[in-house]
Amino acid sequence: MTEHLVDPDVPRDLHAFIAGLPKAELHVHHVGSASPRIVSELAARHADSKVPTDPEALVDYFTFTDFAHFIDVYLSVVDLIRTPEDVRLLTYEVARDMARQQVRYAELTITPFSSTRRGIDEGAFMDAIEDARKAAEAEFGTVLRWCFDIPGEAGLESAEETARLATDDRLRPEGLVSFGLGGPEIGVARPQFKPYFDRAIAAGLHSVPHAGETTGPQTVWDALIDLRAERIGHGTSSAQDPKLLAHLAERRIPLEVCPTSNIATRAVRTLDEHPIKEFVRAGVPVTINSDDPPMFGTDLNNEYAVAARLLGLDERGLADLAKNGVEASFLDAPGKARIADEIDTYTAAWLAS
Numbered sequence: 001m002t003e004h005l006v007d008p009d010v011p012r013d014l015h016a017f018i019a020g021l022p023k024a025e026l027h028v029h030h031v032g033s034a035s036p037r038i039v040s041e042l043a044a045r046h047a048d049s050k051v052p053t054d055p056e057a058l059v060d061y062f063t064f065t066d067f068a069h070f071i072d073v074y075l076s077v078v079d080l081i082r083t084p085e086d087v088r089l090l091t092y093e094v095a096r097d098m099a100r101q102q103v104r105y106a107e108l109t110i111t112p113f114s115s116t117r118r119g120i121d122e123g124a125f126m127d128a129i130e131d132a133r134k135a136a137e138a139e140f141g142t143v144l145r146w147c148f149d150i151p152g153e154a155g156l157e158s159a160e161e162t163a164r165l166a167t168d169d170r171l172r173p174e175g176l177v178s179f180g181l182g183g184p185e186i187g188v189a190r191p192q193f194k195p196y197f198d199r200a201i202a203a204g205l206h207s208v209p210h211a212g213e214t215t216g217p218q219t220v221w222d223a224l225i226d227l228r229a230e231r232i233g234h235g236t237s238s239a240q241d242p243k244l245l246a247h248l249a250e251r252r253i254p255l256e257v258c259p260t261s262n263i264a265t266r267a268v269r270t271l272d273e274h275p276i277k278e279f280v281r282a283g284v285p286v287t288i289n290s291d292d293p294p295m296f297g298t299d300l301n302n303e304y305a306v307a308a309r310l311l312g313l314d315e316r317g318l319a320d321l322a323k324n325g326v327e328a329s330f331l332d333a334p335g336k337a338r339i340a341d342e343i344d345t346y347t348a349a350w351l352a353s
Ligand SMILES: Nc1ncnc2c1ncn2[C@@H]1O[C@H](CCC(=O)c2cccc(C(=O)O)c2)[C@@H](O)[C@H]1O
Pocket: 029, 032, 071, 074, 075, 078, 109, 110, 111, 113, 114, 115, 117, 149, 150, 151, 152, 153, 154, 181, 182, 183, 184, 210, 213, 261, 265, 291, 292
């Protein structure tokens, strides 16, 4: 457990329970998962970068005035990833950090457009992530799968490139399971991306766009109707629309909730105002995720502690939340059953001790 992340309002033994709880993570960004250790290593390789390497300076650097500022800082870290070896290092080290938190399975959102437009060869990029995925599974036991996302603000050129990389049989990596859409939402309407999502879905990929993070509930409706979303990234503003909440609950469409992220990007004012309770009350399937953990000064374990506090959960409630993540994942049925059983066994042993 990382000591500075202990929430004083959550009992210490609940933190310890969370630290050992087997988990699935469904909403976490590749570059946004670069820890200070990884950032320092990349910055040392590329000394001209403006990203600070000192962990204390990084805390200030990762303090955001608004969502646009967050994206600017995010892109400065993207600029640190310049070679296939950088891509491999980042991916492998992110898996190591996940394994330490008992993450058994993660769908990692990768933005291949950002790397190919910066000159990394597309085939070498795919080889680097696949090589890291296989090594991480063998060495840490964490299973990684990919979501390729369109950086919407970069325009339809980025959508075309992302759809091509995700659907070309010669390039598409074995670990790819889903197709997403990220970046700012203001001025980036979801319906324009429909043809690209149609292509990805026709190629067998699942649809998981961000929506309702920084704009209202209509964006979530657009993601559901035009992009045929199977899960929603954030979906925070859904709480403003009771019909939408009822729809999400009835269709069993999970929200990928990332509480600390919403505060760090100023999408939500305070944790106590976070709508997670409304989602649960409306019967919407809720999953807990970390988004860009080091940039938001969090990790997945801390997000579970935050959820425990906001929802008043005990060990059984936390185990159910972890099982929501497994159930909402794109694992096959035996894969889901294996992690769900592990969660039950761990919880029973903890409660019996
Ligand atoms: N909380 C988040 N909510 C939304 N997205 C988030 C979040 N966290 C991380 N992201 C990532 O940020 C990327 C945005 C990148 C982007 O806008 C952009 C614009 C213009 C040019 C380029 C370029 O690369 O040249 C990139 C998204 O694709 C997504 O993967």
